[in-house]
Structures are given as structure tokens and as C-alpha cells.
Amino acid sequence: MDKIKEYSNGEVTITWEPEKCIHSAICAKGLPMVFKPRERPWITIDAASTEALVNQIKLCPSGALGYYMNGEVHKEAEHL
Secondary structure, eight states, X not given: OOOOEEEEOSSEEEEEOGGGOOOOOHHHHHOTTXXXXXXXXXXXXXXXXXXXXXXXXXXXXXXXXXXXXXXXXXXXXXXX
């Protein structure tokens, strides 16, 4: 079974499937302050805006990087 790692900033969650990654480094070249392959964890999601993250993820040629917007379902219920 493929392992999927998730990184969230509260607004967007980045998904990464290591088995799909072809190491093109497009992510690291496009947003080097976010994608740091030599560090662990290698994604520093708070280093860029949600819009910049989404735009960069769309350029991933292998589909190893993906994202989804965090909706109301993920928010804790507000208590009065």
C-alpha cells in the first residue's frame, strides 16, 4: 500500500506520495524555501502562501505532490 504524507497550514493540506516521486526537483527549484529535499521534514508549508503552494504543486510532473483545501469538516465545532 502506498504511503501518503500530509503537511497542513490549516488552509491547505499538501499530500506527498514518495513512491510516485521522480525527483525532478521542480518543487525545490520553484519554492526552495518550502521544498527542502535534504531536510526532515522536507516540506516547510508555512514558508509560502497557500496560493503559491497550490500553483507550485500543480507543476509536479509525477503527481507525487497533491493538495486539498481544508473545509468546514476539518474545523472543530465552536462552543458557546
